[in-house]
Amino acid sequence: MALRATQGDMELGVTGIYFDSRQVRQDGLFVAVPGTQVDGHAFIPKAIDQGARVIVCEVLPEETRVHVTYVQVASAAVALGEMAANFYGNPSEKLKLVGITGTNGKTSTATLLHRLFIALGYQVGLISTVENKINEEVLPATHTTPDAVQLQALLQRMLQAGCTHVFMEASSHAIVQERMAGTRVTGAVFTNISHDHLDYHGDFNSYIKAKKKLFDGLPKTAFALTNADDKRGAVMVQNTAAQIHTYGIKTDADFKAKVLSNTLEGLELSIQQHAVWFGLIGRFNAYNLLAVLATALLLGEEEEEVLLQLSRLKSATGRFETVQAHGLTVVIDYAHTPDALENVLATLEEINDGRAHIYTVVGCGGNRDKTKRPLMAKIAAAKSTKAYFTSDNPRDEDPEQILADMQEGLSPVELRKVLSIADRRSAIKAAILGAEEGDMILVAGKGHETYQEIKGVKHPFDDKEEVKKILALLNQK
Structure with a gap:
């Protein structure tokens, strides 16, 4: 933490660390973090009125109060992370913590690592998009990576529960916002990078730099595992x-694999010169499995035992989950980026081998990167017999406008393969009822999510449950 100036008593004890003035309690420390929407400096007076005795800020207020200590720092976000880590006893220094970053595959890789190390007999923590877990205890996750204070509190709780390992998704937002400041990382994994979050980062180069920052900050004692096949x-x-x-399938790497077979039942891989059957589906999962194996070996585990336990694991919730009935195969997947959607559809194409039709239900989120909408639409139209464009989480946007953005740039031929239905339930129903025995239906974009966000309200909606309800209706015919 780079100090610039101090004012007041520097020997004060504090009861808690806060960056939201509404949460400040008596004798607390408030950190004024400049944000994308609001600047924490504007809430310094409110924080003091709430009971803050110490203010950490980048710019000292023009008027200061006598009984309050002020600490001016170069970066309030970094200071928040480092102070939170100190406040909670620097838990990451006593854990083997691995951060996983990339556009796609973060959740699957982190979840598989968590399940693997539990199977290997360890006490393990998981911090992911879907859920946070201490061993098998599930804790709700509101962000891919928690804020700096929540993160340190969670790591301390994991340590107290006996955890020795923690596997954490590191989002680009969290890296840029310094939410991991003060956290010691044992190793970091890069899965891949493609078009996403440009609404936040501005351009693709800034998005790359955000991911890269995780590796730039690693100590020499850590390991950096990267995908050699990603350019x-x-x-x-x-x-x-x-x-x-490095790990890879197409190019030379320290950890290698080759896909021997890819079916709806699973993958057979030649991995580190072992032929192994896995219950996960799709070439993209071959990369996830290889990253998990490499991480485990870099953490000192035995190769044969790791492969044995990995072969018994299932995929993360909402990641290429299949529901089969009436001769139909419905795949529910979180694919919400162009690259992820293309990978899932390529897997279906490979498994299908031209024997049946592929129908795709897909939408794009509101208040998010608009530039990926036509890209995802084009992929869905090109790789599907018919594509059903629908709502994802429209949030504050007009669903019809999102659908119009998706269709922009499609050729007349591609548009003939598209049916736009704003209501997601109706779109899923139309795709299933329009399919015939042997066909495949992909319901993409929401995966594990159990809600649909519309105008600030989260309405209950679970793709998997909706699919099951619609398939059950076929039993009544």
Whole structure:
């Protein structure tokens, strides 16, 4: 934490650390973090009125109060993370914590690592988009990566529960916002990078730099594991002090795999010169499995035992989950980026081998990166017999406008393969009822989510449950 100036008693004890003035309690410490929407400096007076005795800020107020201590720092976000870590006893220093970053595959990789290390006999923590877990205890997750204070509190709780390992998704937002400041990372994994979150980062180059920042900050005692098949895999680790390791399927790498077969029942891989059957489906999961294996080996585990336990694991919730009935195969997947959607559809194409039709139900989220909408639409139209464009989480946007954005740029031929139905339930129903025995239906975009966000309200909606209800209706015919 780079100090610039101090004013007042620096020997004060504080009862808690806050960056939301509404949560400040008596004798607390308030950190004024400049945000994308609001600037915490504007809430310094309110924080003091709430009982804050210490103010940490980047710019000192013009008027200061006598009984309050002020600490001016270069970065309030970094200070927040480092102070939170100190406040909770620096739990990450006593844990083997691995951060996983990338556009796609973060949740699957983190979840598989959590399940693997539990199977190997460890006490393990998980911090992910879907859920946070202490061993098998589930804790709700509101963000992919918690805020700096929540993160340190969660790590302390994991440590107290006996955890030795923690596997954490590191989102680009969290990295840029310094939510991991003060956290010691044992290793970091890069899965891949493609078009996403440009509404926040502004351009693709800034998005790459955000991911890269995780590796730039690694100590020399850590490991940096990168995907050799991703053209930006080498960029991620070019300035890291950590020990660099690679994994790949197409190119030479430290950890190698080859897909021997890919079916709806699972994957057979030649992995590190072992032929192994896995219960996960799709070539993209071959990368996830390889990243998990490599991470486990870098953490000192035995290869044969890791492969044995990995072969018994299932995929994360909402990641290529299948429901089969009446000769139909419905796949529910979280794919919400162009690359993820293309990977899932490529898997269906490979498994299908031209024997049946593929129908895709897909939408794009509101108040998010608009530039990916036509890209996802084009992929769905190109790789599907018929594509049903619908709502994802429209949030504050007009669902019809999102659908119009998706269709923009599609050729007349592609448009003939598209049916736009704003109501997601109706779109899923139309796709299933329009299919015939042997066909495949992909319901993409929401995966594990059990709600649909419309105008600030989260309405109950679970793709998997909706699919089951519609398939049950076929029994009544």
